[in-house]
Amino acid sequence: MAAPEKKLDKSKSGLRMIPVNGNDSSPFTLSEPPWVPDDECPECQNSNCRARFDFIRRRKHHCRRCGKCFCNKCCEDKSPLPRMCFIDPVRQCLTCREISRRETDFFDKHLKILMNGGCFTVSDSDVSPEEGSSFFCKISPNHRQLLFEGECDKHEPVQIEKIDSLQILTSGKDDEGNTIAGGLAICYKDSTGSSNVVQMVVEQGTNKKPGQIWIAAMQKVSRQK
Ligand SMILES: [Zn+2]
Ligand SMILES: [Zn+2]
Structure with a gap:
């Protein structure tokens, strides 16, 4: 059984590499979350931060994994998110980044062992x-x-x-x-x-x-x- 054929897909969050045939999608794939609308979050959704957003000082950023809205400080680092097929690291909140970090081990290491x-x-x-x-x-x-x-x-x-x-x-x-x-x-x-x-x-x-x-x-x- 050959590796599934893949194609580039451009989503609002970044470039993804997804199977041409939907039936070839990995059962470990997560779909992209809907983003919390900008007008529904007046403040950063990190409960330890809650920084108010205003037009001048704080820009809003959406975590690519959970779709919630964060200030730059709480959503600054980009990390790999293989479960959503992103090619490059993407913005994630602190909680999601930790979950994704643990999953990277599974994708980089354990899944390869299973395929071998x-x-x-x-x-x-x-x-x-x-x-x-x-x-x-x-x-x-x-x-x-x-x-x-x-x-x-x-x-x-x-x-x-x-x-x-x-x-x-x-x-x-x-x-x-x-x-x-x-x-x-x-x-x-x-x-x-x-x-x-x-x-x-x-x-x-x-x-x-x-x-x-x-x-x-x-x-x-x-x-x-
Ligand atoms: Zn998140
Ligand atoms: Zn914040």
Whole structure:
């Protein structure tokens, strides 16, 4: 599956790079908020600031993420906002900037790990996890599907938006007594709308580290949705 074709889009907030086909939009995308109209905010909407706006001294700025109205001091810095597909950093209020900063980690790091994929023993919930088949599992380039690539067996892709919950399957403890994440049980709705569980266990006998890192990244997915 190739990366989705993208095009430039100019919005009131800046240049964005969005998929040509709307069906290719990432489930982690946020749409741009409506802006609070200028005449509805006589003062900065940061409750710790509340500076009055007047024509001469203070210009109003809208936070690109929440759409609220702020004075320059409270909305000065520009930060990356990958969830709205902006190419360049955009103005954000202090609260939104902090949320976006945490998300950047997910987009720069965890999503890439998920797209690179890992080897897992995959089974449905009616068999024990060890009895599954070997698959290379990864998130599709448009972030919409979890794909299972097997040599002989097939498994239906899981739609990321149809994941209801994730549960970590543990496999003993390491030398320091920390529980080891050995796999993942994903509860999701399949293409017919019924609930299913797919179990993914890090392949035995291989270097387990990449699989465990993949599982840790997958856990972040549910927090982004
Ligand atoms: Zn904001
Ligand atoms: Zn302010």
